[in-house]
Amino acid sequence: MYKTDVVVVGAGAAGIGAALTLVDAGQKVILLEKGNKFGGAGMFGAQGLFAVESRLQKEAGVSYSVKDAYHDLVDYAHYRVDLKTVKKIVEYSASTIDWLQKHGLKTELVNNTQEVHQKNLQTYHQYIDKFTGFSHLIEHLEKEHGILLTETSGEKILLDTDGQVSGVQVLHQGKTEEILCKAVIIADGGFIGDQQLVKEYLEINYENLYSMGERKATGDGLKMLENIGADTKQPHLFENHAASVISKDNLKWHNNSIFSLTNIPLLWINSRGQRFVNEDICYDFALWGNVTYKAGGFYYYLLDEKLVSFLTKNSLDWTDSFERTFKTLAHEPMTYKIGPFNNLKADLNEAIEQKTGWIGNSIADLAEKINVSSTVLENTIKSYNNLVKAGKDSEFYKADQFMKFSLKKEPFYAIKACSTTLGTLGGVQVDDNFNVLDKNGEVMQSVFAVGNTAATNMFADSYPTIEGLSCAFAWNSGRIAGETAVNLVHKN
Ligand SMILES: Cc1cc2nc3c(=O)[nH]c(=O)nc-3n(C[C@H](O)[C@H](O)[C@H](O)COP(=O)(O)OP(=O)(O)OC[C@H]3O[C@@H](n4cnc5c(N)ncnc54)[C@H](O)[C@@H]3O)c2cc1C
Numbered sequence: 225m226y227k228t229d230v231v232v233v234g235a236g237a238a239g240i241g242a243a244l245t246l247v248d249a250g251q252k253v254i255l256l257e258k259g260n261k262f263g264g265a266g267m268f269g270a271q272g273l274f275a276v277e278s279r280l281q282k283e284a285g286v287s288y289s290v291k292d293a294y295h296d297l298v299d300y301a302h303y304r305v306d307l308k309t310v311k312k313i314v315e316y317s318a319s320t321i322d323w324l325q326k327h328g329l330k331t332e333l334v335n336n337t338q339e340v341h342q343k344n345l346q347t348y349h350q351y352i353d354k355f356t357g358f359s360h361l362i363e364h365l366e367k368e369h370g371i372l373l374t375e376t377s378g379e380k381i382l383l384d385t386d387g388q389v390s391g392v393q394v395l396h397q398g399k400t401e402e403i404l405c406k407a408v409i410i411a412d413g414g415f416i417g418d419q420q421l422v423k424e425y426l427e428i429n430y431e432n433l434y435s436m437g438e439r440k441a442t443g444d445g446l447k448m449l450e451n452i453g454a455d456t457k458q459p460h461l462f463e464n465h466a467a468s469v470i471s472k473d474n475l476k477w478h479n480n481s482i483f484s485l486t487n488i489p490l491l492w493i494n495s496r497g498q499r500f501v502n503e504d505i506c507y508d509f510a511l512w513g514n515v516t517y518k519a520g521g522f523y524y525y526l527l528d529e530k531l532v533s534f535l536t537k538n539s540l541d542w543t544d545s546f547e548r549t550f551k552t553l554a555h556e557p558m559t560y561k562i563g564p565f566n567n568l569k570a571d572l573n574e575a576i577e578q579k580t581g582w583i584g585n586s587i588a589d590l591a592e593k594i595n596v597s598s599t600v601l602e603n604t605i606k607s608y609n610n611l612v613k614a615g616k617d618s619e620f621y622k623a624d625q626f627m628k629f630s631l632k633k634e635p636f637y638a639i640k641a642c643s644t645t646l647g648t649l650g651g652v653q654v655d656d657n658f659n660v661l662d663k664n665g666e667v668m669q670s671v672f673a674v675g676n677t678a679a680t681n682m683f684a685d686s687y688p689t690i691e692g693l694s695c696a697f698a699w700n701s702g703r704i705a706g707e708t709a710v711n712l713v714h715k716n
Contacts, residue, residue, distance in 0.1 A: 227404040228252040228371070229713045231392045232411055233378035233445060236264025236438070237695055238675025239411030240361050241320075241702025242709070244327055247368035249710040254403055255370060256394060258377040258440045264413050265438040265647055265676075266695050267358045271553060272331060272350035273699060274692035275317035280333040281346065288345040290314050293690075300688045306681035308656040313682060316700040321349050323703070328360020336691045337549040339507035348691045350552065381408050381448050381671065389670040407670040407709045410660075411702060414648035414676035415443030415460070425460040428643055432521030434468045437647030445677045446651045454660045454668060455653040458680040463649055463687050463694060464513030466506070466545075467523070467641040471578035481571040482581075484562050485535075486641050487545040489626045491526045491608050493638075494519045497596030499604055502620035506545045510689040517643045524594060524638040526605070528631040532568055539563040542626065572637055581639045590636045605631050646694070649687060650680035658705035670712060674701040 232243045235257035243255040255262075275281070276293045293314045298307060321331055331349035335342060351357060362372055373396060380393035382402065391404040415421040416437035423430050450456045469486050471477040489503035500523065501515045516523060527535075534540075539561045551558050565571060575581030584590025587605055591598035609630035611617050617627055652673045653661040660671040660678075675698040682697050 225402055225404065226254055226371070228254045229405060230254075230407045230409060230709050231256065231378070231403050231405045232409045233392070233448070234258070234264065234411035234413055234675070235262035235372060235374075236411060236413050236675060237266030237270075237698035238413075238702040239264075239409070240358075240365070241699045242409045242411060242672070242674055242706040243365055243370055243702075244361060245703050245706025246710060247365055247370040249707075251710055251713055253365075253370040254405070255365065255372045256376045256378050256392075257372060257374045258412075258444075260374050262362055262372060262374070263358045264441075266698055267354060268438075269436060269646065270351075270692075270695045271337075271354070271549070272334070272348050272692050273317075273320070273695035274347050274690055275321045275349050275696060276314055276347060278318040278321040278333070278349065280321060280331070280349065281318075284333055284346065286333070286345050286347075288347060293347070296690065297688060301684035304684035306656060309681040312656050312704060313697055313700045316703060317696050320696070320699050320703060324357075324699070327364050329354065329357030334552050335548075337552050338509055338689065338691060339543055339545055339548060341508070341689065341691070344690075378408075378410070378412070378444060378448060381452050383452060406713050407672070409672040409674060409702075409705050409709060410445035410449060410652075410677055411673075411675045412445035412677055413438045413441030415446060415651070416441055416645065416647045418442040421446075421460075422648075425648075426462065428517060428521030431472070432642050433462075434470045434642045434644045435647070436465070437463070437645060441647065441676065443651075445673060449652050449660055449671070449673065452668070452671070453662050454671070455663050455665070456651055458650055458653045459685075460651050461649040461679075461683060461686065462517065463646040464510065464517045464643065465646045466509045466512050466644050467516040468644045469575065469580050469639055469641050471580055474578065477578050479571050479574050481565040481568055482575050482639060483546075484544045484565070485525065485527070485639065488540070488542050488562060489622055490531075490629070491605075491631060492523045492641075493526060493596070493601070493604055494523050495596070497591060497594075497600040497604055499608060499619065502617060502622040504622045504626055507543070508689050509545070510687060512545075513644060514686050516641065521643040522640055524640050526631055527572075527637040527639075529633040529635055531629050531631065532572065532637070534629075535563050535565050536568045537564055572639075575639055581637060584636045584638075585634050587636055590638055594638050594640075647676050649676055649683050649694070650678070652678055652680070654678045654681065656681075656704075657708040658701050659708065670709075672705040672709060674698070674705045
């Protein structure tokens with residue numbers, strides 16, 4: 225049986241942030257990780273984090289302040305957030321950049337990787353060699369006598385007769401064990417890996433959700449907290465992010481042409497066959513994700529024979545909305561063009577075989593195949609063609625440059641794009657020290673929640689379009705909880 229000061233459940237950014245803060249203050253820490261690797265979504269998925277007034281920003285002359293960021297975030301959330309929490313996360317953000325660097329994870333200041341935010345002041349700190357950097361963090365933890373236990377799941381928070389934390393029950397390589405401790409920090413990454421919980425909180429049909437998030441984040445933390453009387457009925461949100469064309473039969477399926485065509489503003493229709501958005505929303509990932517979610521979880525983008533032949537032979541001077549993400553990482557210049565897609569017909573056939581694409585010999589034929597009214601679809605296409613002819617989108621105000629392709633020549637194609645999430649946000653109520661609150665709103669001493677699981681107070685109904693905020697929240701909430709736990713353990 226182990227004995228320690230603090231048990232941290234989950235070795236993602238939030239958990240590592242908390243654990244390092246504790247060992248640096250001389251506390252004994254056991255960091256639990258369910259899988260056989262540390263890092264979570266912050267390592268395998270994310271590329272960086274948001275910060276304001278960092279050393280890198282000062283060197284680059286960026287004049288965006290803590291006050292500016294605070295206002296932007298609370299306004300975006302319509303004040304439906306905890307203002308002290310938002311302010312604290314933003315205030316901590318600059319020091320976290322130096323703190324990460326000191327512990328071995330370097331970052332560089334880059335532009336927001338979303339096309340429509342190119343004029344924003346720089347706040348995105350992109351990881352440099354993140355896998356090595358994360359390894360350095362864990363080496364530091366172990367050098368300072370912290371213990372990382374992989375393949376060890378936190379299962380239950382144990383309380384003594386006074387209701388104080390006395391330990392954590394874990395499943396360690398198949399065996400149930402207890403770790404004695406004085407405080408516990410839940411950092412398990414939310415619940416995107418648990419189908420039942422997702423179905424409970426998802427407002428769209430589960431079939432239409434594609435998750436890129438951490439599969440091992442199965443809501444264990446929320447269940448552990450619920451069991452000891454915490455308030456776990458706070459909003460449970462999805463981190464909607466763009467939309468994806470996927471094969472339900474083969475989740476590994478990827479086709480470059482289909483991917484690029486998903487990332488440009490062609491004509492999109494909803495499940496009723498109607499246009500529903502200015503498709504150039506694809507240049508803002510959060511808003512694109514949100515409008516897809518709101519449309520019922522999916523939409524189709526449409527092509528006709530003329531557009532297919534054009535794209536087979538020609539490149540188009542539009543930007544693939546994901547190009548900047550990859551180019552910024554590789555430090556390569558943007559091309560601002562897509563195509564030509566030399567095998568586009570074969571690519572479209574692949575999508576059809578994967579049951580995510582359909583072809584119709586007429587609009588009515590396509591309508592029948594995708595189960596929408598042929599009259600509605602014919603009207604949608606006719607009215608879109610008129611807008612293209614006028615060169616102006618008077619319906620949703622898509623930029624003129626994208627009003628280029630009318631759809632007239634059969635066969636017609638429809639490709640289905642699904643709602644996509646990076647994970648879940650929220651569930652449990654915490655205060656601005658990330659101390660968990662019980663159902664009466666009272667602080668549960670020695671119990672903390674950080675990262676995705678505790679994000680209710682930072683994000684109202686979705687995460688804002690400012691890039692890197694979820695990682696900023698994870699690292700900073702971890703550090704703040706760690707510091708609070710240090711004081712608490714000292715007192716006891
Ligand atoms: C593809 C992708 C790209 C992203 N890009 C960005 C980006 O560029 N910038 C940004 O800010 N955000 C980004 N995000 C979101 C961001 O990565 C997450 O919000 C953030 O990393 C969450 O950190 P966390 O520590 O709360 O959770 P996680 O990173 O999910 O870590 C939780 C850890 O806990 C472990 N765990 C779960 N249950 C238990 C248990 N019972 N016991 C022990 N361990 C357990 C999990 O295995 C996991 O390792 C991205 C997410 C994805 C999926």
